[in-house]
Amino acid sequence: MPKFSDAEKEFIRQKLMQEGERLFVSFGIKKVSIDEIVQATGIAKGSFYSFYQSKEHLYMDIAGNLQMRMWQEMDEFLNENRSLPPRELCKQCFLWMFDELQRYPMLKQANGETADYLYRKLPREVIEAHTKDDSHELVKLQEYGVRFKCGIEIATKTLQTLAISFLNLQQDNAEDQRTIMGIILDGVLKEIVSDEND
Structure with a gap:
């Protein structure tokens, strides 16, 4: 599991929420993949799972x-x-x-x-x-x-x-x-x- 500072965690969480909202609005929840979310956010897929299941x-x-x-x-x-x-x-x-x-x-x-x-x-x-x-x-x-x-x-x-x-x-x-x-x-x-x- 990646180690992030508190500031990094907050930055990544905000980025996930911002890009997630943009993608969900554009394509709907069913059509958006985790791969698309992490690509838009610029984090590794494993890092995504440090934040969300x-x-x-x-x-x-x-x-x-x-x-x-x-x-x-x-x-x-x-x-x-x-x-x-x-x-x-x-x-x-x-x-x-x-x-x-x-x-x-x-x-x-x-x-x-x-x-x-x-x-x-x-x-x-x-x-x-x-x-x-x-x-x-x-x-x-x-x-x-x-x-x-x-x-x-x-x-x-x-x-x-x-x-x-x-x-x-x-x-x-x-x-x-x-x-x-x-x-x-x-x-x-x-x-x-x-x-x-x-």
Whole structure:
């Protein structure tokens, strides 16, 4: 196993994430090989495995970092809209996130097929860790008065399923997509979020 200084490790990790994101956006996760990643990064294949077990692990690390950036920006959105009723705040937050995906092409192009592929390729604990990250954001919504009728885990999985479904709507025109998302969100949020009028 190669020996790297802490600075070298950080440089290589950042390069892997940068080039990995570029390749995944250009070709999709299935078509990108580890050989292509290491060639773009300028490291040996053995060095790649010092950082990641597979390209799927790299993909999840990149996706997690992109989501973290989006969630930090979500704090500002929530602060600006905290006067909305809880259900409407959730709905507008969800729609805001989908608008924000334009700035994150790798997240935007993920869909049900990508999710199925990752579920097959990654260990269950990696997927569960990603679910826990998402659930932290739902806990944050509670700080803004949102109360879930079900547990956070069920709410998280429900909203993750919706997110993947919405990504599959990207072929529709923007107006139809937003209408469909609004109808589905209204129905789902009525079931999982308590509102002031309940």
